[in-house]
Amino acid sequence: xxPILLLLVRLHLALAAPGRPRRRDERGDVPxxxxxxxxxxxxxxxxxxxxxxxxxxxxxxxxxxxx
Numbered sequence: 001x002x003p004i005l006l007l008l009v010r011l012h013l014a015l016a017a018p019g020r021p022r023r024r025d026e027r028g029d030v031p032x033x034x035x036x037x038x039x040x041x042x043x044x045x046x047x048x049x050x051x052x053x054x055x056x057x058x059x060x061x062x063x064x065x066x067x
Contacts (some may be wrong), residue, residue, distance in 0.1 A: 048055070
């Protein structure tokens with residue numbers, strides 16, 4: 001094993017030691033959530049004009065069943 005590779009392995013093992021608490025990233029997966037949000041908005045934007053009458057009828061039926 002080369003000295004640099006050995007150093008990297010030892011460094012990895014030292015940082016990933018079980019007794020050492022891991023630093024938690026509180027931001028989460030921001031690019032993933034942005035992509036999900038944009039794609040969801042795109043699906044709604046594409047389907048709304050195509051299904052406007054069906055969606056309004058479903059909403060009307062749901063509201064009438066509550067009364």
